[in-house]
Amino acid sequence: MKKPVKVAVTGAAGQIAYSLIFRIASGSLFGPDQPVHLQLLEVPVPEVLEKLKGTVMEVEDCAFPLVSGITATGDMNEAFSGTDYAFLVGARPRGPGMERKDLLTANGGIFGPQGKAIAANASKDVRVLVVGNPANTNALIAATAAKGLDPKQFHAMVRLDHNRAVSLLSGKTGVHGNDIEKVIIWGNHSSTQYPDLHNTSVGGKPALSLIDQAWYANEFIPTVQQRGAAIIKARGLSSAASAASAAVDHMRDWALGSNGKWVSMGVPSDGSYGIAPGVVYGYPCICKNGQYEIVQGLDVNEFSRAKMLATETELREERAAIEELLKA
Ligand SMILES: NC(=O)c1ccc[n+]([C@@H]2O[C@H](COP(=O)([O-])OP(=O)(O)OC[C@H]3O[C@@H](n4cnc5c(N)ncnc54)[C@H](O)[C@@H]3O)[C@@H](O)[C@H]2O)c1
Numbered sequence: 001m002k003k004p005v006k007v008a009v010t011g012a013a014g015q016i017a018y019s020l021i022f023r024i025a026s027g028s029l030f031g032p033d034q035p036v037h038l039q040l041l042e043v044p045v046p047e048v049l050e051k052l053k054g055t056v057m058e059v060e061d062c063a064f065p066l067v068s069g070i071t072a073t074g075d076m077n078e079a080f081s082g083t084d085y086a087f088l089v090g091a092r093p094r095g096p097g098m099e100r101k102d103l104l105t106a107n108g109g110i111f112g113p114q115g116k117a118i119a120a121n122a123s124k125d126v127r128v129l130v131v132g133n134p135a136n137t138n139a140l141i142a143a144t145a146a147k148g149l150d151p152k153q154f155h156a157m158v159r160l161d162h163n164r165a166v167s168l169l170s171g172k173t174g175v176h177g178n179d180i181e182k183v184i185i186w187g188n189h190s191s192t193q194y195p196d197l198h199n200t201s202v203g204g205k206p207a208l209s210l211i212d213q214a215w216y217a218n219e220f221i222p223t224v225q226q227r228g229a230a231i232i233k234a235r236g237l238s239s240a241a242s243a244a245s246a247a248v249d250h251m252r253d254w255a256l257g258s259n260g261k262w263v264s265m266g267v268p269s270d271g272s273y274g275i276a277p278g279v280v281y282g283y284p285c286i287c288k289n290g291q292y293e294i295v296q297g298l299d300v301n302e303f304s305r306a307k308m309l310a311t312e313t314e315l316r317e318e319r320a321a322i323e324e325l326l327k328a
């Protein structure tokens with residue numbers, strides 16, 4: 001048996017965690033031969049910790065062969081002790097009629113202290129995926145606070161949008177998602193994100209040769225951009241199992257490699273494609289040997305450039321709005 005890896009999940013009594021923890025424990029993340037030690041963090045409020053206890057009891061009752069231990073705590077230093085992989089999920093979700101950036105004030109304050117606690121306690125190679133909204137700017141806050149770690153160790157999740165785009169295109173073309181490649185989500189996990197099909201192939205053919213431009217511009221893009229709101233309207237709660245699934249996809253590809261495939265990841269901009277350095281921006285990435293690289297050299301037409309800039313502008317505005325948190 002391999003040595004267990006330590007996997008932290010924050011917001012561990014919440015609805016995404018209720019799916020995510022069980023996926024990690026069952027081996028969906030690292031495969032059937034990798035034991036995991038679960039580190040579950042919640043707010044130090046007695047009723048919430050009691051609820052977390054209930055989740056832990058259920059994990060125990062699954063008798064998962066791969067779970068080597070469980071730490072459930074309201075103390076972030078304990079939760080991030082020796083962590084190899086961290087999912088920062090704990091944050092308030094939006095309700096109907098809200099944009100995700102409306103959560104910046106409520107949630108921004110969570111991620112600085114957690115970034116600090118990760119830098120102080122986690123493995124120096126820790127990989128952190130921020131799921132809590134607004135995910136891109138929260139990742140920037142956490143990375144900035146985590147002195148001594150590389151900002152590239154902090155990602156934001158746009159994989160749910162990527163998976164939504166694949167699924168929608170699959171439904172339209174009748175080709176299984178397995179045969180759809182090179183979808184890109186550029187920018188923010190928000191309604192300004194740009195789902196780009198200019199490089200996408202569907203069953204080996206260019207996607208844009210199979211769908212008409214009007215459907216792409218007027219149906220496909222807005223549907224992907226608004227899918228989170230559509231789920232909230234239908235369920236009365238924000239997406240949970242699909243978010244957990246996307247989080248597993250993101251972390252697995254980052255850690256184990258994407259096998260040459262393009263995957264969309266919110267990563268700190270290095271200036272690629274003219275995007276402001278530092279903002280956490282959705283890019284097409286290829287992962288290998290535990291590292292990611294932004295796909296370079298793509299042609300960007302005027303249509304795409306305008307949309308990439310719109311989402312970059314929103315991210316700059318979010319960064320300006322929390323400037324004080326970046327200094328703390
Ligand atoms: N990036 C994405 O694609 C994506 C997708 C879905 C949801 N989300 C976001 O994920 C977040 C969680 O969603 P949910 O549905 O699980 O919410 P939820 O309300 O069911 O659970 C959130 C949990 O986080 C806990 N929490 C709050 N502050 C915390 C802190 N400082 N430390 C540890 N735990 C803390 C709460 O006590 C709660 O139990 C929301 O912000 C939501 O908008 C992001």
Ligand SMILES: O=C(O)C[C@H](O)C(=O)O
Pocket residue numbers: 093094100133160227228229231232238239243
């Ligand atoms: O839309 C939301 O607020 C939740 C989540 O970010 C989603 O995309 O489903």
